[in-house]
Amino acid sequence: xxxxxxxxxxxxxLACLLALAGVARADYDYIDITNPFLRKIPMAVPVFKxxxxxxxxxxxxxxxxxxxxxxxxxxxxxxxxxxxxxxxxPETMGIIAPNIKFQDWTAIGxxxxxxxxxxxxxxxxxxxxxxxxxxxxxxxIGKRYKGLVGDQRRIIHRFCGEVIFALTGNRGIFDSRIxxxxxxxxNKEIFTADFDGHNPQQVTHNKAITxxxxxxxxxxxxxxxxYRKGKPDLYIRNLAQRRxxxxxxxxxxxxxxxxxxxxxxxxxxxxxxxxxxYLLTGAGKIIKxxxxxxxIDISPVWSPDGRKLAFVSxxxxxxxxxxxxxxxxxxxxxxxxxxxxxxxxxxxxGDRIAYSSAEDGGxxxxxxxxxxxxxxxxxxxxxxxxxxxxxxDGSLVVFSSNREGPYRIYVMTGYGTxxxxxxxxxxxxxxxxxxxxxxx
Amino acid sequence: xxxxxxxxxxxxMLLPMALMMSACAKSGxxxxxxxxxxxxxxxxxxQEELARQRALEEERLQQEQLLSQQALDxxxxxxxxxNIYFEFDKSRLLPEAQEILxxxxxxMRANPNVxxxxxxxxxxxxxxxxxxxxxxxxxxxxKSFLVDLGISPSRLTTIxxxxxxxxxxxxxxxxxxxxxRAQFVIE
Numbered sequence: 001x002x003x004x005x006x007x008x009x010x011x012x013x014l015a016c017l018l019a020l021a022g023v024a025r026a027d028y029d030y031i032d033i034t035n036p037f038l039r040k041i042p043m044a045v046p047v048f049k050x051x052x053x054x055x056x057x058x059x060x061x062x063x064x065x066x067x068x069x070x071x072x073x074x075x076x077x078x079x080x081x082x083x084x085x086x087x088x089x090p091e092t093m094g095i096i097a098p099n100i101k102f103q104d105w106t107a108i109g110x111x112x113x114x115x116x117x118x119x120x121x122x123x124x125x126x127x128x129x130x131x132x133x134x135x136x137x138x139x140x141i142g143k144r145y146k147g148l149v150g151d152q153r154r155i156i157h158r159f160c161g162e163v164i165f166a167l168t169g170n171r172g173i174f175d176s177r178i179x180x181x182x183x184x185x186x187n188k189e190i191f192t193a194d195f196d197g198h199n200p201q202q203v204t205h206n207k208a209i210t211x212x213x214x215x216x217x218x219x220x221x222x223x224x225x226x227y228r229k230g231k232p233d234l235y236i237r238n239l240a241q242r243r244x245x246x247x248x249x250x251x252x253x254x255x256x257x258x259x260x261x262x263x264x265x266x267x268x269x270x271x272x273x274x275x276x277x278y279l280l281t282g283a284g285k286i287i288k289x290x291x292x293x294x295x296i297d298i299s300p301v302w303s304p305d306g307r308k309l310a311f312v313s314x315x316x317x318x319x320x321x322x323x324x325x326x327x328x329x330x331x332x333x334x335x336x337x338x339x340x341x342x343x344x345x346x347x348x349x350g351d352r353i354a355y356s357s358a359e360d361g362g363x364x365x366x367x368x369x370x371x372x373x374x375x376x377x378x379x380x381x382x383x384x385x386x387x388x389x390x391x392x393d394g395s396l397v398v399f400s401s402n403r404e405g406p407y408r409i410y411v412m413t414g415y416g417t418x419x420x421x422x423x424x425x426x427x428x429x430x431x432x433x434x435x436x437x438x439x440x
Numbered sequence: 441x442x443x444x445x446x447x448x449x450x451x452x453m454l455l456p457m458a459l460m461m462s463a464c465a466k467s468g469x470x471x472x473x474x475x476x477x478x479x480x481x482x483x484x485x486x487q488e489e490l491a492r493q494r495a496l497e498e499e500r501l502q503q504e505q506l507l508s509q510q511a512l513d514x515x516x517x518x519x520x521x522x523n524i525y526f527e528f529d530k531s532r533l534l535p536e537a538q539e540i541l542x543x544x545x546x547x548m549r550a551n552p553n554v555x556x557x558x559x560x561x562x563x564x565x566x567x568x569x570x571x572x573x574x575x576x577x578x579x580x581x582x583k584s585f586l587v588d589l590g591i592s593p594s595r596l597t598t599i600x601x602x603x604x605x606x607x608x609x610x611x612x613x614x615x616x617x618x619x620x621r622a623q624f625v626i627e
Contacts, residue, residue, distance in 0.1 A: 188604070209604050212569060225572075231599050232572065252576045252600055255569050268573065270600075273580055275573040296573040312570055318529070319570055340529070342567045356567060363567075386567055431568060 030112075030167045031077055036395065037413045040079040042109045045069040046090030047083070048116030048127070060149075061118040064127065064156055065090075068114060071160045071174060074196050075395065076413045077167070081110055095130065097139050105134040112140075114163075125149050129159045131166070141166050153198075170393045175437040178389075178398055179203070179213040179222065180409055184427035190224055195391070195434075197409070197423035203239070212431060214265070216258040219438030221282065223256035223265055234267055236284055245284035251275075257300045266290065266300040266309060277311055290324065291331075299343060304350045310334065312342045321355055321368075334368065337375060341366075343387045347394045347414070354378070354388035354397055354414075365399055367414065378416030389434045390414070398422065400430040516626070519547045519556075523621040524582060529566070531577035533585055541582060544624065545589040558582050559623040560600040561607075563616035568602060575600030582622045597627075 030041060047065045050057035069080045083090070087104045094100050095115035105113050113132040118125065124146060131141040141162050145155045157174035164172035173195045182191045185202065190213045193200040203222065204210050210226040221244075223236045234253035237244035247253045251270035258265045263282035268275050277300045279287040291297040293315045300311040306326075313322045316333055321344045324331040335341040340358035347353065351370055356363045363384040368375040379385040382403040389398050398411045404421070407428040412419040423429070522544075524537035533541070548554055560579030562571040579598035587593050608615035 209601075211572075211604075227601075251580075251598060252572060254572050270573070270576050270580070273584075275576055296570065296577060298573040299569045314529075319566075340566065342570045358566070 035415060036168075037076050037415055037417050041077060041111050042081055043069075043072065043078040043112040043114065044081045044086065044105055044108070044110035045072070045114045046086060046088075046093065048118045049091070049095055051117050051119035051126075057118060057120050060120060060125070060152065061116070064118055064152060065116060067153060067156045068116070068129075068160065071157060071196065072114075072163065074411075075164060075172065076418045077164075077395075078112070081108065095128070097130075097132065097137070100132065102132070102134045102137045110134055120149065123149055125152055125155070127152075127155055127159075131163055164393075168393075170395075171437055172393050173391045173396065173434075173437075175439060176392050177215075177219070177435045177438060178409070178422070178432050179215060179435065180400075180429050180432040181211060181213065182425050182427050182429045184425050190222070191425070191429075193423060200423060200425060212255050213433050214256045214258055215433060215435040216263075216265075216282075217261045217436050219435045221258070223258065223267070225254045225256070234284070236265070236282060245282075247280065247284040255299045257302060260302055260304055260306045262306065266302070268298045268300070277309070290326070301344050301346045301353075303346050304348050310344045310346055310353055312344065321353065323370075334370075334373075335375075338366075345389045345397075347390050348392055349394045352414075354390060356386040356388065356399075365397070365416075367397075376416070378412065379419070382419075385410075387431050389432050391434050392436045398432040398434050400432060515547055516551075519544055520624055520626055523623050525617065526578055526620045526622075528563070528616075528620065529574065531560075531574065531581045533581055537582075538585065541585050542589065545586050545591055548586070548591050548595065555595045555597070555627045557597045557599055557625040557627055559605075559625065560598065561605060561619055561621050561623065562603045563619040564603045564606060564611065565616065566603070568604075572600050572602035575602045578620075578622050 045065050045068055048061035050061040072078050073080045085108050087108060095117050100115070111134055113134050115130050115132070117128045125148070126144070126146045128144040130139055132139055143159055143162060145158065147155055161172050161174045164170060176195045177192050178195060179190060179192045181188050187207060187209055189202055189206065189210050190204040191200050191202050204224065204226065206226045206228040208227040210224055213222055213224045215222060220240065221236065221238055223234060225232050226235055229248065232252050232254055234247035234256055235244060236247070247267070247269070249269055249271040252268060252275055254268045256265050256267045264287065265280050265282065266277055267280055269278050270276070274294055275296050275298055276289055277291040277297050278289050281287060290309065291311070291313070293313060296312070296314045296319070298312050300309050302309060309324045309326060310321055311324070312319050319340050319342050321334045321341050322331055323334050334353065335355070338357040338359070341355050344353050344355045352367050353370065354365060354367045357366050361381065363386050364380060365378045365385045365388045366375045367378060378397070379401070383401060385399055385401045387400050391398070395414055396411055397414055398409060400407050401410050407430045408424055409422040409429045409432050410419055411422050522540055524533070524540050527534070548556070558579045560575035560577065562574050576598065579600055583593070583596045583598050586596060606615070606619040607621070608618045
């Protein structure tokens with residue numbers, strides 16, 4: 001009996017069904033989690049079938065297949081095979097297991113196959129999508145979705161999330177967004193974009209220097225620093241409801257970092273005469289002071305369990321990454337190599353911290369393992385590479401780089417492979433921050 | 441007859457006397473007028489001289505005032521335009537910076553109603569967030585020094601711009617040295 005799963009997506013209604021026999025489970029070892037990018041799994045995504053056959057459907061079918069292939073390729077886990085190598089014409093092939101000759105696909109090296117059927121009816125779109133293991137001749141996932149025509153990309157991303165979940169046990173990045181700073185409007189303002197750089201939107205219109213965006217865990221709030229009132233103040237803003245709070249004490253109110261799953265944030269305030277890190281409520285009231293050291297303490301980031309804080313301090317003489325245990329109060333220096341280490345980002349698995357290190361040729365991004373304390377260099381010989389931020393599943397890192405001249409946002413795997421530019425807007429783009437999955 | 445003759449003689453004697461008297465009287469008025477005239481001329485001349493002296497004095501005073509106003513403006517200008525500079529990644533005050541700050545303290549003491557903003561800046565190297573803090577430390581460094589010299593802290597506000605507002609947009613040592621600064625703005 002095939003269980004029917006209903007996926008509710010306001011205002012879209014999605015209905016899914018699992019195909020009959022041969023449903024595989026998620027514990028196949030498709031992706032090696034120790035280094036998932038060492039070997040990319042060859043995958044074929046032939047153009048989807050246009051069920052009704054008319055032109056607009058065929059165009060949408062082609063576009064949807066491209067979107068799906070692009071999204072899965074973005075993860076870095078897969079090598080999407082060129083359709084020129086296909087042995088069958090996608091328009092004539094079957095999309096369900098009984099009608100697929102899997103040896104046509106294993107013959108060209110495809111280990112995974114995604115087929116799709118698409119139909120357009122008035123303002124609705126309906127898609128059925130299936131993931132097959134070609135060597136086992138087995139269906140791994142089968143889903144049917146229905147929604148408004150404008151939901152096509154969201155549906156594709158929903159299915160991609162299912163694919164990644166089935167293969168890694170992780171929900172992936174498809175529901176996440178990236179915030180960043182862009183100087184295009186004439187002064188620095190905050191923008192957001194989809195995980196793959198699509199649909200950039202300007203979030204702040206302060207007409208004054210605006211810096212350091214940070215997402216709350218649920219993606220509903222953003223905190224940032226702006227000189228809108230003539231000095232660096234901290235703005236805490238609910239994105240949808242346009243309400244929020246302001247922290248405008250004398251001096252710096254900067255580098256906000258939302259605590260995991262709490263309506264609290266850490267931030268650097270210098271009203272005492274010295275930049276220190278404080279814990280604030282989501283409404284901007286001080287709960288307590290977290291660092292006590294004369295000198296610079298800035299750029300806090302939380303461990304995923306919320307028990308520790310990594311931050312930049314020059315208490316040892318130069319800017320270095322330090323970690324403070326918020327429960328015991330113990331603080332220790334983390335980085336000892338390099339004369340200038342800043343912009344830390346704690347991986348969602350909790351085991352690594354990415355940061356940027358100043359070297360003679362420019363800034364480079366390193367990842368330090370919190371267990372071994374060994375560091376891995378991710379960028380080299382490419383100008384300045386700064387402000388790394390982990391994807392919510394800990395597989396990718398977004399960062400800013402001036403390797404092409406102006407600063408742009410780039411993305412790479414957590415091992416430094418597949419470095420590519422995410423988007424290019426007028427002006428320069430810096431300080432990216434990757435949100436958690438934003439579930440509506 | 442004799443009385444009438446005496447009268448006639450008297451009259452005859454008086455007449456010339458009268459004539460003579462009137463003649464005398466006339467010449468007295470003339471000399472008095474001449475003397476008056478001279479006196480008036482002298483007075484007028486003296487007044488003119490006095491006026492000229494006063495005008496010269498006023499002009500001299502105005503010149504003095506102008507010069508001292510220019511000197512005041514120059515000092516005010518110097519307060520606003522003379523920056524202090526820092527070494528890379530440092531917020532400590534070098535001897536030159538301390539000297540400049542001493543002058544600024546003097547000026548603020550002489551102008552007790554003035555309040556000022558101290559802006560802290562960095563060069564573009566390094567990361568935005570750390571540079572915000574470094575700029576703040578630089579501004580605070582300058583403020584502490586002035587407070588130690590007796591300026592009331594309520595007269596000084598600090599604000600950091602980090603690397604966001606360079607004075608020289610180029611990317612070389614010369615530009616970087618100019619950007620690593622604290623700048624004073626009179627409120």
